[in-house]
Amino acid sequence: MNDSIPVAGEEYKSGFVAIVGRPNVGKSTLLNSLIGQKVAIMSDKPQTTRNKILCVLTLPDAQILFIDTPGIHKPKHKLGEYMVQTAENTLHEVDVIIFVIDAASDLGAGDQYILERLKTVKTPVILAINKIDQMPPAEILPVITQYVDKFNFAAVVPISALHSTNLADLITEVKSYLAPGPQYYPEDMLTDQPERMVIAELIREKILHLTREEIPHAIAVDIEEITARDNDNLYIRAVIYVERESQKGIVIGSGGKLLKEIGYLARKDIENLLGSKSFLDLWVKVKKDWRNRDNTLRSFGYE
Known part of the structure; x- marks a missing residue:
């Protein structure tokens, strides 16, 4: 601005x-x-x-x-x-x-x-x-x-x-309403969020757009690996957690169609964010009732 x-x-x-x-x-x-x-x-x-x-x-x-x-x-x-x-x-x-x-x-x-x-x-x-x-x-x-x-x-x-x-x-x-003060962060810095968390959120956004009913709020995304390959492309392995087996099938979709669409849309945003080509490897796992478990919430970054 x-x-x-x-x-x-x-x-x-x-x-x-x-x-x-x-x-x-x-x-x-x-x-x-x-x-x-x-x-x-x-x-x-x-x-x-x-x-x-x-x-x-x-x-x-x-x-x-x-x-x-x-x-x-x-x-x-x-x-x-x-x-x-x-x-x-x-x-x-x-x-x-x-x-x-x-x-x-x-x-x-x-x-x-x-x-x-x-x-x-x-x-x-x-x-x-x-x-x-x-x-x-x-x-x-x-x-x-x-x-x-x-x-x-x-x-x-x-x-x-x-x-x-x-x-x-x-x-x-x-x-x-601001008082005189210093520049706390470099002028090219946009957020304090770790790269992994921003990537996880971009993936979760696509799931929010493509699913409905109870699915969106039952989703958590964890980035397990980000590795630079020889050609400077990034390999990103992410796990999408749901609370029930029935939700896992919905997120994957018939023949894996929905999961592929989630990956395609998320990868475009991730590449815009990081400025490099990326391979996004998505997995879906069940972690029952994770939203009510303190240890699980902490492991997903909700301190």
Whole structure:
């Protein structure tokens, strides 16, 4: 994203910004648009983001460290409890909070729950009203009124994360609440996520897109090996874990068709990310009830 060079005497700013909201309001889409590259996976399935993801936006006058959090929701298993705790803990660790809502959805119990949590912190909260491209401009004002009546926001910015509408205005508002500070990371760094985790998430994204019902949330992906071959191509072996034998058959598909499609789509994103040709070797295994097992959750990176 382009930004003006600071005038003489203006101090460089930096700080941490949490992106919070209900599941499926477009938090990951917003993060990717702000950074200018796909880092967080996107899906129309709720509760897509499971881990706290740090992404770095370096501008001429500031470095903003965005934290994409799991959607805050009522948990149904230990993984869900971990996700919600991760999101809520982040509220107390940042300099600014961006609360993302869906402009086309009514203020419901989930939004009200988050608002109550936001009232417990002293951090400035910016309301980002997302998906304004899906509704007439005249209908946006009532949405703003509905929310500002319930919370004292530091700013309100209507946006379209998908089309990058008003994102420069959102960045301007964020910077106004950051204190002078150093550049924490190199300017070419986009995320603190290990390469293996980003690859695993790209694979999981394709499964989210291609499956339905209980399958998406029963999936975990573990990268067992990344090896550079003589021709500089990468060999990547990944295991897709499901909770039941019936789910394994669904993910593989008739004659392995679905698994091949998952691999084909994931490999394209992985090659774009790494800048080299890759061979993706996918396996599917059953690990019963993994979402309720503490040791398994830790082994998959959910600390």
